[in-house]
Amino acid sequence: xxxxxxxxxxxxxxxxxxxxxxxxxxxxxxxxxxxxxxxxxxxxxxxxxxxxxxxxxxxxxxxxxxxxxxxxxxxxxxxxxxxxxxxxxxxxxxxxxxxxxxxxxxxxxxxxxxxxxxxxxxxxxxxxxxxxxxxxxxxxxxxxxxxxxxxxxxxxxxxxxxxxxxxxxxxxxxxxxxxxxxxxxxxxxxxxxxxxxxxxxxxxxxxxxxxxxxxxxxxxxxxxxxxxxxxxxxxxxxxxxxxxxxxxxxxxxxxxxxxxxxxxxxxxxxxxxxxxxxxxxxxxxxxxxxxxxxxxxxxxxxxxxxxxxxxxxxxxxxxxxxxxxxxxxxxxxxxxxxxxxxxxxxxxxxxxxxxxxxxxxxxxxxxxxxxxxxxxxxxxxxxxxxxxxxxxxxxxxxxxxxxxxxxxxxxxxxxxxxxxxxxxxxxxxxxxxxxxxxxxxxxxxxxxxxxxxxxxxxxxxxxxxxxxxxxxxxxxxxxxxxxxx
Numbered sequence: 459x460x461x462x463x464x465x466x467x468x469x470x471x472x473x474x475x476x477x478x479x480x481x482x483x484x485x486x487x488x489x490x491x492x493x494x495x496x497x498x499x500x501x502x503x504x505x506x507x508x509x510x511x512x513x514x515x516x517x518x519x520x521x522x523x524x525x526x527x528x529x530x531x532x533x534x535x536x537x538x539x540x541x542x543x544x545x546x547x548x549x550x551x552x553x554x555x556x557x558x559x560x561x562x563x564x565x566x567x568x569x570x571x572x573x574x575x576x577x578x579x580x581x582x583x584x585x586x587x588x589x590x591x592x593x594x595x596x597x598x599x600x601x602x603x604x605x606x607x608x609x610x611x612x613x614x615x616x617x618x619x620x621x622x623x624x625x626x627x628x629x630x631x632x633x634x635x636x637x638x639x640x641x642x643x644x645x646x647x648x649x650x651x652x653x654x655x656x657x658x659x660x661x662x663x664x665x666x667x668x669x670x671x672x673x674x675x676x677x678x679x680x681x682x683x684x685x686x687x688x689x690x691x692x693x694x695x696x697x698x699x700x701x702x703x704x705x706x707x708x709x710x711x712x713x714x715x716x717x718x719x720x721x722x723x724x725x726x727x728x729x730x731x732x733x734x735x736x737x738x739x740x741x742x743x744x745x746x747x748x749x750x751x752x753x754x755x756x757x758x759x760x761x762x763x764x765x766x767x768x769x770x771x772x773x774x775x776x777x778x779x780x781x782x783x784x785x786x787x788x789x790x791x792x793x794x795x796x797x798x799x800x801x802x803x804x805x806x807x808x809x810x811x812x813x814x815x816x817x818x819x820x821x822x823x824x825x826x827x828x829x830x831x832x833x834x835x836x837x838x839x840x841x842x843x844x845x846x847x848x849x850x851x852x853x854x855x856x857x858x859x860x861x862x863x864x865x866x867x868x869x870x871x872x873x874x875x876x877x878x879x880x881x882x883x884x885x886x887x888x889x890x891x892x893x894x895x896x897x898x899x900x901x902x903x904x905x906x907x908x909x910x911x912x913x914x915x916x917x918x919x920x921x922x923x924x925x926x927x928x929x930x931x932x933x934x935x936x937x938x939x940x941x942x943x
Contacts, residue, residue, distance in 0.1 A: 492896075493654040495903045497646055521899045522653060523667065526660035528892040530680065530728035533661045535885045537733035538725050538741075541606060542878040545745060548602035549871065558599060558752050559867035561592040562845075566864065569842050572815070577832035582803075582811035589775055589799045596753050600703070600795035603746045607701040610738040617731050618695045618710060621662045625690030628655045632675055632686075639673040649673070659685075663717070664728020680728045683715045703746050703792035707738050723880025741877065747855045748870040749794035754784055755851070755863035757797065759844035762817060762824040772820040775800060775841075787850030787859070814838070 484497065496516045550556030565588040572581040631652045638645035652675065659665055664680030677686040685691055691713035698707050709716040710731055719735035720727020727733050753776075760775035772782065779796045801807040802819045817837055818825035827834040848860050857869045 492900065493650060493657075495646070495650055495653065516903045517649070518899060518902045519669065521895070521902055522656070525892075525895045525899045526656060526665060526667070527728075528888070528895040529657060529660045530664040532885075532888040532892040533730045534664075534720055534725050534727040534733040535881065535888045537730045538720065538723075538727075538736060539878070539881040539885045541610065541733070541737035541741070542723075542874065542881050544606055545603065545742070545874055546878055548599050549874075554871055556595060556598070557867075557871055558592060558595045558749065559864070559871055561588065561595045562752075562756075562864055562867050564588050565592050566842065566845055569838065569845075573835050573838035573842060576815050576835050576838060579812065582814055583805060585814060586775075586799060586803050586805075586811045590804070592756070593776065593797050593799050596749055596794040596797050600746060600749050600792070603742050603749065604701045604703070604795075607707065607738045607742045608698075610734045610742075611698050611701070611707055614695055614710060614731065614734050614738070615697050617662050617734065618693050621659065621693050621731075622690070624655055624659050624662075625686055625693070628652065628659070628677075628686060629688075629690055631655060635673045635675075645673060660729065662729050663712075663731050679712055679717070681715075681718060683712045685712060703743075703750065703795065707735075710735065723877040724884035725881070744854070744856050745870070745874060746794070747789050747791075747852065748857065748866075748873065750789050750791060751851045751855050752863060752867045752870065753778070753793040753797040754790055755849055755866060757784060757793075758786065758849065759847075759863055760841055762820050764823055765817070765826050769823050772824065773800070774819050774824075775803060775814055787852060789852040789854060814841075 546552075548556070550560070554560055565585065568581070568584045568588045572578070572585050575581055631648050634648040635645045635652060637643070638648060656665070656667060656675075656677075659677070663685070665685060666678045666680060666682075667675055669675050674688075675686070676684070679685050683691075685693075693710065693712050695710045696708045698705060701707070711717070717731055717735060718727075719739050720732045721736070721740070725733055725736060727736055757773055757776045757778065760773075761771045762774040763771050770783070776797055777800050778793055778798065784790055784793075800809070800819050802809045803811045803813050805811060813819050815834060815838055816825060816827035816830070826837055845864060846862050848862055851857065851859050851861070851866055853859050855866075855870075857866060857873060861869070
C-alpha cells in the first residue's frame with residue numbers, strides 16, 4: 459500500500475466514523491422517544507471500491523399497521539365505556555339510587571301502605587311525594603341522556619377538526635418523504651413525523667395505510683373510503699346545537715361517505731368517531747326510548763277512568779305536557795322529560811292527595827268514592843295491580859315487548875349494565891392488545907441504550923485505528939524527508 463493510499467484509507471475511516479458517531483449519538487439522544495425509529499449507519503463499498511456510510515431506518519410497516527389498528531380499537535372502546543359510565547352515573551352509580559326503578563319501587567311500597575290504611579292523609583301525601591321523586595328521576599335521567607348526545611356531538615366537532623388538521627400536516631410530511639426519497643436524500647426525520655401523525659389519526663378513525671413508489675403513502679378508512687391520496691380528503695360534519703328525543707344528529711362524512719357508528723358493548727367501531735356516533739345515535743336514543751316507555755307505562759297505570767264508562771280515560775296521578783292521550787305499545791318520544799305529577803294531588807299547589815283514593819283528579823266525572831268512605835280501596839288496589847300487570851312496550855326499546863312497568867324499568871338498568879360490563883371487559887382486552895403491540899413495535903424500532911453504547915465503543919476503536927494509521931504514515935513521511943536531507 460502506498461502512503462497516498464494509506465492516507466486516503468485513513469481519511470475514509472475518519473469520514474465514516476464521524477457519520478457513524480453522529481447516527482449513534484442521535485439514537486442515544488432519542489432513547490425513550492416513542493415516536494423515534496432507530497437509525498443504523500451501515501458501511502458499504504461502492505462499485506468503485508470506495509467505502510461509504512448508508513443511513514438505514516428500522517422501519518417495520520407490518521408492526522406499525524398492527525399498532526395503529528390496536529390504537530383505533532382501544533380508542534373506540536375507551537370512548538364508548540366513558541359514555542356508558544356517564545349514563546350509569548346518572549342513575550346513581552353501582553347502587554342505582556337515583557334510577558327510576560328505585561323510585562318506582564318506593565312508590566309501589568307507599569301505595570300499598572296507603573291501600574292498607576286509606577284513611578291516612580299523610581300516607582296519601584307520601585305517595586304523591588314518591589310520585590314526584592319518580593317523575594323528577596325520569597326528567598333528570600332524560601336530561602342526562604340528551605346532554606350526553608349533545609356532548610358527543612360537540613366532541614365530534616373537535617375530533618373532525620383535529621382529523622382535518624392532522625391530514626393537512628400529513629400531506630406536508632408525505633411530500634417531504636417523497637421528495638427526499640426521489641432525490642436520494644435522507645427521509646428518516648420526515649418518516650418519523652409521518653408515522654407519528656399516522657398513530658394520531660388512528661386514534662380518531664380506523665385506517666389502512668399502504669406505501670407506493672418513492673415512499674408515497676395512501677390512507678383508507680377501515681371501511682374502505684379514501685382518506686388521503688396525494689392530498690387529504692375532506693372530512694365534514696355539521697353540528698346540532700340542541701338535542702331532545704325527537705332530534706337526529708348529522709352524519710360525519712369522509713369524501714362524501716358517511717362513517718358508520720360502532721355496534722355492541724364490545725364495539726366493532728374503530729377510532730373515537732365511530733364510538734361517539736354509537737353513543738349519540740344508537741345507545742343514548744335507545745335508553746331514551748326505554749325511559750319514555752317507563753313514563754308511558756306509569757301514565758297508563760295511573761290513568762283515571764269514568765265509573766260509568768262514558769268519558770274517555772284521562773291522565774291521573776301522572777300527566778305530561780303536550781297531550782292528553784297515548785297509544786298503547788307505541789313510544790311517545792320525549793315523554794320521560796315532560797312527565798310530571800298532577801297539581802290536583804299536590805298539597806303545596808292547593809291539591810288534595812286523597813283524590814288518588816277517591817278519584818276526581820280530572821273532575822267530578824271521574825270520582826269513584828262519591829260517599830267519601832275512608833276505607834275505600836278500589837282505586838288504590840287497581841293502581842297497584844296495574845303496576846304489576848303486563849302491558850305492551852315498543853320494540854324499539856330493545857327489551858321484551860310485554861312485561862310490567864316495574865320489570866321494564868329494572869330491565870332497562872340491566873340492559874345498560876350489560877353493555878357497560880361488556881365494554882369494560884373489552885376495554886381491558888383492547889388496552890392489553892395495544893400495550894403488547896406497542897411493546898413489540900418499540901422493541902423492533904426503538905433505541906436500546908446498551909446496544910448504542912456498545913456501537914459507540916466500536917466506532918471509537920475504528921477511530922483509534924485510523925489515528926494510528928495516520929501517525930504511522932506521518933512517521934514514514936518524516937523518515938523519507940530526513941533521508942532526502
